Amino acid sequence: MDILDKYASIAERHAALVTHGADPFGVCMEDIRSPTEAVIDGKPVILFGTNNYLGLTFDPDCIDAAIDALKHYGTGTTGSRIANGTYRAHRDLEEAFAEFMDRRFGMIFPTGYQANLGAIAAVAGPKDMIFLDADSHSSIYDGCRLAGSKLVRFRHNDPDDLDRRLARNREEPGGKVVVIESLYSMLGDVAPLERFVEVTKRHGATMILDEAHSFGVYGKKGQGIAHELGLNDEVDFIAGTYSKSLGAVGGFVVSSHPGFETLRFTCRQYMFTASSLPSSLASVRCALHKVAEGDHLRRSLWQNAKDLHDRLCGLGFQICAPASPIIAVKLPDDASAVAMWNGLLDNGIYVNLAIPPGTPDDTYLLRCSVSAALTSEQVETILATFEAVGRHTGVIGERAASGASSELASI
């Protein structure tokens, strides 16, 4: 028996998937031409699934800031934060995040994934209990496992279920930590944060909130959903990422907890990895200003999001949640999801394909994400292509006298 035989069924499933067309989990962007355009397999495509909510990846000021930092500080830090990898720029960005999020303290991480791992595994320990939303992102599950705490999973977006579970474990020793996301990345649904905060506080538990997808998009200046709802002071720790609205790679955790600075010596995901690139810090510092002053970007984003959401619904597609920057189109099964995904790509539209077990409730999704940078022409092209491919694959019904499917390049 070979050491990798345990993955045989996964390999089989993948092999079957790619017989229908391109590999949804191995897409190569041969060139990136703008926040909304790339070249895949030699053909130009519109990007409708890249989490680039504010379209800042090609912002000239952010690029200039990164180039200056690259020239000034070099290509890498060659060390971790607790050794030689802390530059002035790391400290400055941590302070900038804390200030922007109205918190006393901030810590940054090389990726958003590590920010979640670090926040959870450092706050909770083996003698504590973690209560996590069933639909949590893998980084949250992984952080919980690293924490070594007892893990209790509650029903998705169900504060009453959390309440019951916290009550059942009232007598258990150790701290209680509740981990939720504000905007869920797969279905695009928003947590009932006010109720979660109430339940968490009533049970004396600590809340860690992941605002990866809501940062930059919700709140007066883009600080996220906790700010938008006036709940910022009630949430103990907030984690976020640079890789969505900030258009870079990295993550942050902010809090006003008086013991926060101790995490710098207890959080292994912070201590034992090379620190963030100076060029990345510089572009993010600049992007943070753009987010703060980004009312026009948020207006464009929400206009595009509502337009695409409502018109995709109008075409007969089933969308999993009310309008948000994440539009999850639900497909009935594996075959239709894969056919639809390939049809879109063949006709110049890239979205994410999400299938079980990576999705909640065995759903097959075309996970689309909206960008402020999508032009009205691109929005029209996206909608026309969804309609044509949807009708061709039978995902939505035929419309009399529609010539739509004849426009398809190939399926």
Place this chain on the structure above:
Amino acid sequence: MAGDLDEVCAEIITLLEPFNKTGVEIKPETDLAADLEMDSVAAMNLVMEVEDKYDIDIPINLLSDVTCPRDLAQLVEKQLNR
């Protein structure tokens, strides 16, 4: 409401039916992953049903040793008798 192991096992098998994609007869020793093709998320969802049924919490980090309904029944018994 601590029941004996067989009773708990029978109840788990009933709760398992909606997850049974393969249509095989579920027995106490049926392998959840190999025989029923349950993935990790489905297994955790089953546990939620079991938790609701018995009004208990089964920490998901205890599930790595569970391969069949009988293993899960033993965990339920343990939580009920705490």
